[in-house]
Amino acid sequence: MDIPRIFNITESAHRIHNPFTPEKLATLGAALRLESGARVLDLGSGSGEMLCTWARDHGISGVGVDMSRLFTEQAKLRAEELGVADRVQFIHGDAAGYVADEKAAVAACVGATWIGGGVAGTIELLAKSLRSEGIILIGEPYWLRLPSTEDVAKGCLANSISDFLMLPELLASFGDLDYDVVEMVLAGQEGWDRYEAAKWLTMRRWLKANPDDDLAKDVRAQLTSEPKRYAAYTREYLGWGVFALMAR
């Protein structure tokens, strides 16, 4: 079981697989006023940077579930590197339907809400692992500017304009699900650049090392087209943030 191999290639050098910088991730951890020993569940935990740095900085304990074998291995190594391997556990597997044995103070899905079939389904899934008065974290894109055509949405790698909302509507949609938005940290263009542009050097080096790979043609095509596509579309039209929610 694994995610499509292309992501394990293009994001192999990423520690954070979303448009947050390390500073934003730290800002979010501080904003949540995490208590030492609090349990954090992270579905789609990637390379584990959130759980590992929050364990180091705030003394939380946590469980992360991710379907990428590579990212999960990297998460375990990072936990050892930061000296928190006794407090955070990373499980390789499908997080769809995952419910923790022990209820968490914080249950997160940051940049992987397809795991629950969209934002509403993911909130419902996370709520099953959450103790009362716990916080749900959802990392999700929103439109900075509404695309004028469906082609622009496709340029942002969305299926359609209706995939995402504008920020005010996204915030209101959490209210419609009977959740208070109690905090939010939003990514900036700098963070988007770190997330997207970091893939380009990774692709370039991977191509040099793997010229005859089955995916070499695809990776070559992406490396050629991505800088312009990203600058024309994603960078101009898409925002991204992590929203902290508490049930009303």
Ligand code: SAH
């Ligand atoms: N939250 C992490 C990773 C976000 S990228 C971070 O912000 O750094 C999306 C992640 O979802 C990837 O790590 C991918 O491997 C994982 N993923 C995709 N489908 C999944 C599934 N069904 N179950 C668990 N993880 C999944």
